[in-house]
Amino acid sequence: MKFATFNTNSVRARLPIIKDWLDRERPDVLCVQETKVQDKDFPVDPFEEAGYHVIFKGQKSYNGVAIISRIPPDDILLNLYDKEDEQARFISVRIGDISVINVYVPQGFAVGTDKFAYKLSWLNDLLKHIKENYDPAQPLLVVGDFNVALEPIDVFDPEKFRGEVGFHPDEQAILRQFPDWGLVDVFRKHEPAGGHYTFWDYMIPNALKRKMGWRIDYILATAPLAEKSARVRIDTDARMLEKPSDHTFLVAEFHF
């Protein structure tokens, strides 16, 4: 089975790239973040025409997540929280025997701000939710844009960004508890070398071509899945080189 994640930075603006990628790669599941569209305006038809089911949770202008799957998902949960401060950052489903959680972790703006504190609490709440509702001995994928790089090899200029948002010890301390519980970073399992990124800053000209990026998107898998992972790669559409697109596809293949 093939699973992928992609921060779209607008599912409507990136629709040609997503559609072509689905037609070419035919993944079983594609999780997307930053769809930036209200549910009433979500472009359902292009995905159904391509042979996919789509589950989505959006809001006006910001955030929004979706799970695009060949098999219709079950056990759909569209909120991390029961309360009403939901920001359309979470979807969990079950696809066959595999549980999938798709997240768009708050970006955090800057260390020391309320937004940074919210990011830390959101990540902690996600970890708590996983511990309370899942078993590391069962097949679970937690994928998406975590907005945190863990190691110096995951950032193009670690000295410049050390202690800044996205590369701060408080964020990293929480994210390290995910593998402590039993979730394996399957890209890192297959690729020990640094310099492989999934995000590039719009404001750096030609950042992708210049390899000035961050690895902040992850496919995390519990042991029963991680031990079946055969290949994990970062995939770039040619159009992303000409017009930056924020993130690239991250793809993991599992052989059962």
Added chain:
DNA sequence: ATGGTCGGCAACCGA
């Protein structure tokens, strides 16, 4: 050097 560029959506906010 404290900028730069996107997308949504209608003035800036978020990344």
